Amino acid sequence: MPSLTIDGREVSVPKGTTVIQAAEKMGVFIPRYCYHPGLSVAGNCRICLVEVENLPKLQVACNLPVTEGMVVHTGSEQAEDGRRAVLEFLLANHPLDCPVCDQSGECDLQNFYMNFGLYDPRFREQKVKKQKAVQLGPHVMLDQERCILCSRCVRFTDEITKTGEIGIFQRGDRAKIGVYPGTELENPYSANVVDICPVGALTERAFRFKARVWYLSSAQTVCNGCSQGCNMDMHYVLDRPHLNEGARVVRVKPRYNPDVNQWWLCDEGRYGLEWIDKARLQEVRGPGDTANADTNSGKATWEQALGAISKSLAEWKAEDVGARIGVIASAKLTNEELFLIREIFRDALGAQVSAWVPEDPGTCDEFLVKADKNPNTRGATLLNLTSPDAPEAERIVDEALAGNIDLLWVFGYDLVEGFGEQKVRELGEKLKLFVYSGTNENPTQALAHWGLPSAAYVEKDGTFVNHHGRVQRIGRVFSPLGDSREDWRILLELGGLLGLQLDWRDPQEIFLGLADAETAFAGMSYGTIGDQGVEVACTKPTEGVTAPW
Amino acid sequence: MVEILLIKLVVAGLVFAAVLNLAGFHTWVERKQSALIQDRIGANRAPIFGFTMLGMFHGVADVLKMFTKEDIVPDRADKVLHTIAPFFSVFFALVAFAAIPFGPPLHLGDRVIDLQVAKIDAALLYVFAMLSLGVYGVILAGFASRNNYAIMGGLRATAQMISYEIAIGISLIGVIMVYGTMDLAELVRAQGQLLGGWVPFWGIFAQPVGFIVFVTAALAETKRLPFDLPEGESEIIGYFVEYSGMKFGMFFLTDFLETIVVASLATTLFFGGWQVPYLTEDGFLFPWGGQLPVQNWVYVLLGVASFSIKGLIFCFLFMQLRWTLPRFRYDQLMNLGWKGLFPIAVINVVVTAFVLAFLGGSS
Amino acid sequence: MAVKAVQRRELTFWEKLYIPQIICGLKITSTHFFRNLFLHTAHLLGRLKNVPASVTIQYPEERRPLMSRYRSRHRLTLREDNSPRCVGCMLCETVCPARCITIVPGEHPDPDVEKYPIRFDIDLGMCVYCGYCVEVCPEDAIRMDTGILDLAAYSREAMRLDIHELMGPKLRKPISDCSLEFPHICASADGEMKGGWDSVPRSKGS
């Protein structure tokens, strides 16, 4: 463990650590363009220059292993001068079209120039013109003029995706980034190059000219695209509805979590969030005046809906025919909600509850993308809602069709897709009460007696357990759209109307109750979960796929 | 009998038409005069067929505007009184003209027509009674609006008008003593005499102090500047704060009507009314012996013209005063009325009485 | 609290009489009145035209010259091909303290321009005429030099200038003959008063 001094403070780090890492550990930020902790060291941008005592020249901090007794100055006059000179070189051919550059506001060229550049430009020659607005692939645009040739993108495709589409062509000031002829940047992780590009050379096509980055608010959440549960920051805009066609979610960026997704995010998850703002179910739809009519064309209020539903539920309960109630929950619900469903429907009413919805496995790979597209299958399993003794969704539907079930509540699952419209229509006619609660418009909703709008997962708080057994908090990014309500709120209210003793008020308290009830979650709270999540007590991945780290 | 009635009606119609038009015309004069005083141009828009006539049509536009504007009656106001109040004001201002002689008697064949709507013996009292009744319009407006500001404005106005009425009344006692009559026609005729053969025996020469007191108090009585506290059109809120449309317009009109009444009164009482110096019924009789006989209709015409010109000059003077003087403060107003004008008027009466007694009753 | 006693000047007897003072005042106002009356009459007869009788400016016909830095109604400057200079960088939208600028940017076919405003509205009903938008613009694309000050409209909607009205300062809503297809050379923008405010029956909205 060599120890060294950085900016007058001593620190001991493992052998082989570079100065930039050691400094980072102490909280000293050394500017960098080409260095990225997830990639190999290239050492070609030279912006990370630091002064090391007894070494004649400035050194690149990203490629300098620490040695015993090293004394490093990151902010000395000499180091700053060196960096300023490097910056001037980097900007010599730079177009400086910040006003139209999507990166501006989060661009390291801008930031470093403002931090320590602030020189008067001396470059009077003609700047080298290169290609602008080059489409590299389905998600990524390239502006060759803005590229500073840090080669992060090249290394990403070489080392992480191992697809190697991007390369540097030509030499000297004509050197430029591009994809190899005949290829496109279309690997499942392609948009990550946008995140790692320190400047505005690589930009997202989906975000292109949609907004300026300073309009965006950001909140932490996790992806619900698959059971990996990658951490991400959701960037949204609420106060300028003319941007982004009124959609709130503008883009997402991966959030570093060494145990889940490191710095990366797959394209499927990144661009799979349109449903949060489009075609949402926004008002309560009920049978209107005629109770138990087949259509739910009428608009209704939450009071009417929950009142009617709880009244029927109470009747069944009184007649002790709880088994005639069926609930198809979903592994897209949070642990808290699944727990409430279990408490209310299975335990209090004695209903048949299933969160086990067989689906065709989706795409998957060895890296992040998992075949199970439900974010909380593991949570449902831990709550015994998908275990073999719980009925399958199909069985519930069959029983309903056979006339053994009078009430069916479907949470978010599109039955029409799974069982065909004919069957669902039949269900609608057979059942005494058919409730659908979900986020978006779909055919099942139209066939149910009551269609309850529920909040998207980023509109509510709660936890998911990823396939690896990691409990992660999803956080609440913004408030529910329209009249929609969080599922937990609907359930709590229903429980109250049924006269159950559920004295929780919010997901945080529900989770504490859950932690008390389930050993796998024992001792956990939102505090201990934090923003990086914790593993549940017994870690047993549901699938054989393990992350490469 | 019917003929007399017809003649009276014609005369009355003429008088009221003239007076009302004059009041409308006043709005224009006021605008233009103030503009000229203040180096502005004043009203110069409101064209009819492209002619602006120096902005004279603004008055017409005003009236149209007033008539078409929404007439707002406050919810809690006394609807009846609120409606009647402006009529009160206008009515009393108008009927005050009835007793004012505006020309010498006209001989039409063997008929003698008095150029005066109503021949009243105590015409002077009548005019003042009418002017004083005008205060009801004001106090009713303030009271019926059910608005604290309006009622304060109304009370201020009442206090002011009553205070100054006393000064006016007393200032006129001198005039009455000198000419020995309260009949205005008689009074005017009396002013046709010459004083020492040269100077017309007008009230201004007989009662200079009375004149000043009268004009001042009359200005206050009619709520013209610098005594326009009750109205204070935009700065201090007056009794008509709750009025809009033509009802407001009527108060506005009253203002101008009263100005004209006061101007004609001042003319009648102190400037010989329709008298033209040295002009008698037979023609001009100059003190140096010259003579110029005129026909009766010329004589009447000259008389009416004389009356009109004198009245207009007074109107002009009142306007000029308005745009010259700043407004009084309320305490100053009361001080002036009770401690200034009232004693002066009383002293004037006493002095007049002594002088008359000394001269041995000249009239 | 400090009290400052102000010594008022005692009025002289002459002043207290008041009437002489009134006459002094009347003298002043009358001088003005008769002088101006004379001058106006002379003007009507075509004489003494060079001696002004009033100090006022007859507003809609006569206007005071504007200072060159006066901030009047906005306009968007044009390129040679009549398309807007603006690159839709939204810096003005960002800086605007009244938040009255609304820009929706789009992709320009020329990659050297890259960006352009599909929609560019300024709500003059909210604008505080601070001129920050002009100052911040990196492209000199927005200026407040039209000299138009009489901004009045019959609806809030009409106070909301769209890109046509901003590109052609004489244009007023509704503008019917411009499509924002690319390349955007707005036919209505080169001075032609199409869809002028007073010539066209006003349609609600647009």
Ligand code: SF4
């Ligand atoms: S890459 Fe950075 S410096 Fe370059 S144009 Fe974009 S924002 Fe500006």
Ligand code: SF4
């Ligand atoms: S495109 Fe971006 S990441 Fe790639 S080399 Fe250029 S600057 Fe670096």
Ligand code: SF4
């Ligand atoms: S002048 Fe000021 S308030 Fe008006 S649009 Fe420009 S920045 Fe906004």
Ligand code: SF4
């Ligand atoms: S600052 Fe200039 S270039 Fe940018 S959006 Fe505004 S007007 Fe257009």
Ligand code: FES
């Ligand atoms: S970060 Fe060290 S050389 Fe680029």
